Amino acid sequence: MLPLGAFPTPLENAPRLAAALGLGHLWIKRDDLIGLGGGGNKARKLRFTCAEALAAGATTLITTGAQQSNHARATAATAARLGLGCVLVLAGDAPGHPTGNLLLDELAGAEIVWAGSTPPDDVAAAETERRPGSYLIPFGGSSPTSVAAYVECARELMDQADFDYVVVAVGSGATMAGLVTGLGAERVQGFDTGAVADPDATVRALLDHDPGRLDIDRGQIGPGYATVTEPVREALSLAARTEGLFLDPIYTGRAMAGLAATARPVASVVFLHSGGLPGLFAAQGSGH
8 A cells, every 4th residue: 555645534414415315314425625636535545546556566557447537637646646657548639638537647648549340458459469568457446456445435435434335436446345345245335437337246256255145226326327316416405505525527527416315314424425527627517
């Protein structure tokens, strides 16, 4: 693990939002405030992944993502902090001008490779093969190594408060896998973002034990990963207007919409704010 960012991250009371949702108590775990490259869960995971990369003698980090990938942005920033090269293989074609996370990728000095119609993983594998000293970080930064980041987060939470369960957005899986490892599956409620076809299988593949039943709600995907649904827009507004809390439209916005739809009236809940705010500035009301 590398000493990057500020830990433990704060746990903040959110009484007005709790009242609006009908919860007994609500805390916000502020992993958006980690401090490295715009923060977020990807920055926490990269402390572990990049320690592995450095131990392997890496001089360049390579990873993949969507155009507005939070993981790509965090990887670019971490590479800059560590003095490493960074190649981001992003899906599709270059936009007319960079916005949101893509703008930050470029500011951090990352080399952007556009995959076009080719699967980004295939392009990234080829880039890794041809570049000496390169280290390939999986999609979303999720690997058995990065699961340890959210085992660490679970320990922080248990030191900070008594609570019934944690709510988390589920993308590439390691964040939920780490929380399940640290807290037990019965204390973690995941909300699928549509980033992978089978989130249950994705999370399980990262675990070294059988967690039992995983609670992953798939009700907030809407037409697909890159869309912003009306319940998510309402959740973004509710969090902002009750607590001055800004969420992103793909991950934390979906998790908050899910919490609003499934809130248990007397529960004490932790909402994991996994970051992603730069993506809001590229959403333009309809996409990510």
